């Protein structure tokens with residue numbers, strides 16, 4: 001479904017990501033892990049064309065990804081969102097429908113129903129008239145999750161969706177991820193806390209500028225790979241992770 005070949009990104013001549021290649025298939029939740037500064041966010045932004053690539057090829061269903069942007073949902077890191085922007089919860093989620101209705105046309109009943117369903121799914125319908133800056137961290141993540149649902153995408157990228165959320169919101173997010181997976185959607189989820197990584201993911205990409213390991217939990221999360229990616233001094237207890 002998504003094919004990335006030899007992706008490389010430089011920032012002002014300094015390499016952030018190099019020679020990253022992988023394929024994503026439908027119906028998978030793929031965790032991207034690696035230390036701070038490993039290039040996880042950079043990799044995703046370069047895949048999406050949000051920042052320039054030094055080199056590499058990205059194909060979605062054998063075509064250029066640009067032709068399929070409506071089918072790709074991206075939820076950036078919380079720190080990248082302007083929470084002071086004056087917009088309600090409802091309208092943030094409705095933004096996902098703009099590609100379907102256009103900027104200047106009023107939103108169809110169908111879009112309104114889709115937005116409502118998405119907000120209800122994440123338990124945020126009651127707060128639909130709130131300004132986004134007036135929400136807690138967990139509520140903010142739920143709103144952006146709802147926005148990705150309302151887009152009715154095929155491929156989803158989430159950049160650190162579990163930062164600042166409590167266990168209840170974490171459980172809601174994973175329930176929604178699993179529903180999407182069983183609808184044969186593909187999810188790529190960035191996280192850097194190894195404790196958060198568990199059997200909930202089908203596959204992991206361990207990144208430190210390039211892919212250190214790619215596979216299931218046992219294949220990726222082992223002492224050798226973790227040391228390679230994180231260096232010495234990382235306390236590793238596999239039994240905690242499975």
Ligand SMILES: Nc1ncnc2c1ncn2[C@@H]1O[C@H](COP(=O)(O)OP(=O)(O)OP(=O)(O)O)[C@@H](O)[C@H]1O
Pocket residue numbers: 011012016034035036037038039040041042043192
């Ligand atoms: N806009 C930028 N300009 C210059 N360098 C950047 C820029 N964005 C990121 N970098 C650098 O690129 C490298 C990769 O950063 P990136 O944010 O992709 O890593 P990450 O794995 O997502 O990190 P974290 O887990 O801390 O979010 C880092 O060294 C970072 O300092």
